[in-house]
Amino acid sequence: MTEKQQQAILAENLAIVEARIASACRRAARKRDEVTLVAVTKSVSAGIANLLPNLGVLHLGESRPQELWRKAAHAPMGIHWHLVGHLQRNKIEKTLPLVELIHSVDSLRLLAALEQESARQNRSTAILLQVNASRESGKHGFAPEVVPGLASYLTTLRHVHIRGLMTMAALEENPELCRPVFAELRTLRDTLQAKLGERHPLAELSMGMTNDFEVAIEEGATLIRIGTALFTGLQEAFR
Ligand SMILES: *Cc1c(COP(=O)(O)O)cnc(C)c1O
Numbered sequence: 001m002t003e004k005q006q007q008a009i010l011a012e013n014l015a016i017v018e019a020r021i022a023s024a025c026r027r028a029a030r031k032r033d034e035v036t037l038v039a040v041t042k043s044v045s046a047g048i049a050n051l052l053p054n055l056g057v058l059h060l061g062e063s064r065p066q067e068l069w070r071k072a073a074h075a076p077m078g079i080h081w082h083l084v085g086h087l088q089r090n091k092i093e094k095t096l097p098l099v100e101l102i103h104s105v106d107s108l109r110l111l112a113a114l115e116q117e118s119a120r121q122n123r124s125t126a127i128l129l130q131v132n133a134s135r136e137s138g139k140h141g142f143a144p145e146v147v148p149g150l151a152s153y154l155t156t157l158r159h160v161h162i163r164g165l166m167t168m169a170a171l172e173e174n175p176e177l178c179r180p181v182f183a184e185l186r187t188l189r190d191t192l193q194a195k196l197g198e199r200h201p202l203a204e205l206s207m208g209m210t211n212d213f214e215v216a217i218e219e220g221a222t223l224i225r226i227g228t229a230l231f232t233g234l235q236e237a238f239r
Pocket of ligand 1: 225
């Protein structure tokens, strides 16, 4: 497939996703610019990921730190990188300079290590707490019950700044079944916000993937993380 053909497929997939985002925003009486599309590129090559900025998609996400490093090294300027998957502590040092937002902070140990390395690098690190709102065993993330209790610890951090919460719903054939999980994340954000106070605005809710992003938008998502719907027809050569 030539690059021109790849770009045409990508443009077509993006148009479909954008139309779906627009109608979900309309149903929820929200503005399109309240929702940021993060293209999760883990299933495609760096070459295909690098076509996204031509189409106006500047927010790219990866679930594995090493794959993010690799793609970022080959990417054009102006891309905002999001880490959406588990971050091991020995990958923090190399990841911090590359990312705009870490969606997947899932333990106190990781929070403490991020604070320490951010201080060492003299940088501000924006993060979301990942919440296991669907309560699936074996899934990363804080249990919803413990999140309000993290407020006082979070206010002691000087270099790590919490911007909101992230969750992954269970894969459901009917995305309506994900709605309670997304609604719970929003309520939990409001609870944590009340405890943290206005000096720590929790503007972001990262929720919604290919299978369920419209419901997530209706429930208040500000960041949606989309892979499959954008890259249908482009994934065959990779992995
Ligand atoms: C892969 C991935 C996505 C994108 O999933 P799709 O179903 O392909 O849209 C979103 N978030 C995370 C954390 C992922 O790992």
